[in-house]
Ligand SMILES: O=C(O)C1=C[C@@H](OP(=O)(O)O)[C@@H](O)[C@H](O)C1
């Protein structure tokens with residue numbers, strides 16, 4: 277897709293669909309506790325794949341690139357008594373680790389085999405009644421493993437006690453899971469290295485309907501913050517409330533502190549307006565640990581590169597095992613927009629800014645966030661985005677929503 281050099285129109289309103297992370301947790305919980313009623317489910321492909329997997333009752337489930345679907349379904353099928361399921365995914369999914377979760381489930385008595393490579397999907401899962409109790413899990417690879425255990429915890433007669441070993445990554449996603457469980461009446465606690473989810477037969481037994489309205493997706497909202505920061509014009513977004521379950525709502529503070537984009541909430545319609553300060557003094561250098569919000573790393577790096585603000589982002593150890601190796605993908609593509617970087621296994625920093633290439637073509641590496649994070653650069657220069665359909669994974673309407681906010685600069689020139 278070619279994005280011609282464009283100007284950001286003033287104060288367009290975009291409605292972003294429900295949070296992918298919250299939706300995928302709620303779908304599993306709904307499959308376990310049928311009295312939950314969900315509103316504003318995400319329209320992402322990852323959510324649709326998970327929904328289909330839960331509704332179809334097939335013996336083989338293919339979740340393509342959907343990491344949370346893969347991880348959450350592993351525990352879900354491990355407790356589906358009498359059912360054997362083959363859980364598989366895309367070539368990339370077969371390179372994304374799952375061993376810490378499988379090991380933890382095996383401690384509870386689960387029967388899971390690797391069908392190709394040890395430690396990686398596809399999996400053959402024979403469902404059994406598991407009683408729960410204490411499990412130990414390595415906590416530095418992906419928080420999704422721990423969430424997966426927490427989601428089934430209340431269905432186990434002894435509940436689940438999860439001992440987290442090593443450094444804990446992506447903490448707000450664990451807090452999100454705990455808060456969602458509490459909202460639907462499942463007691464839990466997190467003290468030091470121990471998370472407990474209490475057994476809950478109550479939620480289902482009293483069969484009272486539990487309504488749950490999902491707030492919109494803050495990771496998707498981040499691309500509009502980047503547009504507002506680079507284009508120095510306002511945008512409004514719906515449906516976002518001041519209080520959020522999502523750690524990625526930190527984008528408000530990050531874009532205020534580093535790029536002078538103010539967020540104003542307009543209560544009634546759950547609308548927020550992003551208003552860039554006109555005389556904002558940019559920082560000399562952005563020093564930031566983003567372990568709490570890894571999905572925002574690409575957005576921040578591209579905004580900083582576009583504005584030629586040097587940066588040093590750490591805490592990114594999970595980026596190498598996401599949809600692609602995001603650190604290496606970022607390094608390659610930032611170079612094309614004129615930002616030289618160095619990386620380690622958990623960090624990236626800018627070393628120099630040069631003139632961007634004349635013809636920029638951004639590779640997306642089957643990663644939706646590569647496409648969406650580089651798109652706002654079209655406010656400075658025409659660029660093309662390869663395999664633009666990758667956005668389906670989290671934000672199918674992204675290109676249409678982006679188009680609403682932009683006008684090609686040639687159109688403006690002709691009108692003048
Ligand atoms: O639990 C979740 O919904 C997610 C957790 C994070 O993964 P890691 O814990 O692997 O960093 C995040 O990157 C992913 O997009 C969604």
Ligand SMILES: C=C(OP(=O)(O)O)C(=O)O
Pocket residue numbers: 341342343344345571598599645670
């Ligand atoms: C990492 C992501 O998703 P997942 O791990 O669920 O594939 C993401 O959406 O950026």
